[in-house]
Amino acid sequence: MNIFKRSGARTLRSQSSTQPVPQRQRQEPIVKSPREIQLMREAGRIVARVHAAMREAIRPGVSTLDLDRLAVDTMAKYNATSCFLGYRGFPGNICASINHELVHGIPKADRILKDGDIISIDIGVRYRGFIGDSAWTYGVGAISDEAKQLMQVTEESLYQGIANAVAGKKVIDISRAVQRYVEDHDMYIVREYTGHGVGRQMHEPPQVLNYASDDSDGQYVLKSGYVLAIEPMVQAGTWQTRTLKDNWTVVSKDGSLTAHFEHTVAITNNGPEILTLP
Ligand code: MG
Numbered sequence: 492m493n494i495f496k497r498s499g500a501r502t503l504r505s506q507s508s509t510q511p512v513p514q515r516q517r518q519e520p521i522v523k524s525p526r527e528i529q530l531m532r533e534a535g536r537i538v539a540r541v542h543a544a545m546r547e548a549i550r551p552g553v554s555t556l557d558l559d560r561l562a563v564d565t566m567a568k569y570n571a572t573s574c575f576l577g578y579r580g581f582p583g584n585i586c587a588s589i590n591h592e593l594v595h596g597i598p599k600a601d602r603i604l605k606d607g608d609i610i611s612i613d614i615g616v617r618y619r620g621f622i623g624d625s626a627w628t629y630g631v632g633a634i635s636d637e638a639k640q641l642m643q644v645t646e647e648s649l650y651q652g653i654a655n656a657v658a659g660k661k662v663i664d665i666s667r668a669v670q671r672y673v674e675d676h677d678m679y680i681v682r683e684y685t686g687h688g689v690g691r692q693m694h695e696p697p698q699v700l701n702y703a704s705d706d707s708d709g710q711y712v713l714k715s716g717y718v719l720a721i722e723p724m725v726q727a728g729t730w731q732t733r734t735l736k737d738n739w740t741v742v743s744k745d746g747s748l749t750a751h752f753e754h755t756v757a758i759t760n761n762g763p764e765i766l767t768l769p
C-alpha cells in the first residue's frame with residue numbers, strides 16, 4: 492500500500508493555484524540501527540516470498556480473494572501478519588488491482604483473472620515489529636505489447652530511483668530519476684500517491700514523490716540508516732486518477748492501463764540495499 496493522497500498539496504490544482512499550499516509539519520526521517528535494518532531485511536524477505544507465491548498462483552480463473560488467502564497463509568508460515576488488513580479500515584490482506592485499477596484494489600471472490608489482464612499486487616507485512624512493503628505488476632497469460640512495455644518502463648523507473656537512494660543525495664534525486672525515465676518513455680507518472688519512509692510504521696517521513704517538486708520532503712539529504720519505500724505508479728494515458736465508490740480502489744481517470752512497482756530500500760554506507768528480495 493502506498494501512502495494515501497500526498498500531503499501538503501491535495502491536488503495539482505491546489506498546487507498551481509494562487510492560494511498558499513497548506514504546509515504539513517515536517518518530520519525528520521528516522522535513522523534505523525544495524526539491528527533494526529536486519530529485522531527489516533527479514534520482514535522484506537518474507538514479502539518477497541509472498542510475492543513468489545503470488546507469481547506462481549496467478550493465472551486465468553484465479554480470484555483476487557484466492558490470492559489474498561494464499562498471501563495471508565504464506566505470511567503466517569513465516570510468523571508475519573498483513574499490515575494492510577484494518578489499516579484505515581482496509582478489508583483485505585493485500586491490495587489487488589487489475590488493469591486500469593492502479594492501487595488499493597480490494598480482494599474479492601468474484602474478481603476473476605482473465606487471460607491478458609495485468610494485476611498489481613501490493614504486499615505489506617509486519618514481522619517482529621517492522622514492516623516490509625513491496626508491490627509488483629504481473630501479467631496473466633498472454634499480455635499485449637502495450638502492457639509489457641508499461642510494466643517494463645515502470646519496473647525500470649523503480650531501479651532508476653533506487654540507484655539514487657545514496658547517502659549524500661537528496662530525496663528529490665530519487666523523484667527526478669523516476670519521473671525522467673517514465674516521461675522519456677511517453678508514459679505518465681501518477682502524482683497523487685507517493686512513496687514513503689518505512690520502519691516500525693508503514694508510513695514514516697519522508698514522502699518520496701515520483702516527480703520533482705519543491706513543496707515536498709525532497710530536500711532531505713539521504714543518510715545511511717534511512718529506509719524508504721520507493722514506488723513508481725505509472726499510467727499509459729494520463730497522470731490523473733479517481734477513486735471508485737468503494738472508497739478504496741484508485742483507477743486511472745481515463746481507463747488506461749496502470750502499473751505499480753515498489754521495493755523497500757535501505758540507504759547504507761555501501762549504497763542502496765533492496766530489503767524486499769528473497
Ligand atoms: Mg506497498
Ligand code: MG
Pocket residue numbers: 492493494624686687720722753
Ligand atoms: Mg508503500
